Amino acid sequence: MSEDEKQIRALIDRWVEKACDRDIDAVMACYAPGVVAFDAIVALQFKGADAYRKHWEYCMSFSESMGDMIVKVPEMSITIGGDVAFCHYLSNCGCIDKDGKEQTGWMRGTVCLRKIDGQWLIVHEHYSAPFDPESMNALTELQP
Numbered sequence: 072m073s074e075d076e077k078q079i080r081a082l083i084d085r086w087v088e089k090a091c092d093r094d095i096d097a098v099m100a101c102y103a104p105g106v107v108a109f110d111a112i113v114a115l116q117f118k119g120a121d122a123y124r125k126h127w128e129y130c131m132s133f134s135e136s137m138g139d140m141i142v143k144v145p146e147m148s149i150t151i152g153g154d155v156a157f158c159h160y161l162s163n164c165g166c167i168d169k170d171g172k173e174q175t176g177w178m179r180g181t182v183c184l185r186k187i188d189g190q191w192l193i194v195h196e197h198y199s200a201p202f203d204p205e206s207m208n209a210l211t212e213l214q215p
Contacts, residue, residue, distance in 0.1 A: 176211025
């Protein structure tokens with residue numbers, strides 16, 4: 072494994088850990104200021120770290136009433152070319168409900184990164200869930 076791949080894996084692992092800790096500053100430290108994100112909820116897109124931070128704050132405050140956040144990335148593929156890279160993975164996301172039950176669903180994640188001043192940062196993030204075109208409902212219960 073190359074040093075760049077180790078750094079990217081460490082970045083994603085830190086992002087997962089800090090998201091579960093609801094550490095908004097540490098989560099946002101993983102993103103470049105000009106990040107563009109296509110998240111699975113609320114808006115079509117978020118442009119810039121300030122807009123995406125507000126979205127993260129919303130998500131974290133929403134999940135606070137539910138209990139511990141859960142984000143798991145069991146397997147990830149990384150491709151690196153110079154100062155750009157992308158990775159894709161399936162992520163099991165959700166939280167613990169008021170009854171202590173895990174409420175999660177599988178999402179698809181793609182992250183594009185750039186090495187800026189020697190540090191890998193997320194410049195684009197895309198989360199989505201497959202959906203049933205007849206009901207228009209997300210299919211988060213699908214298993215990998």
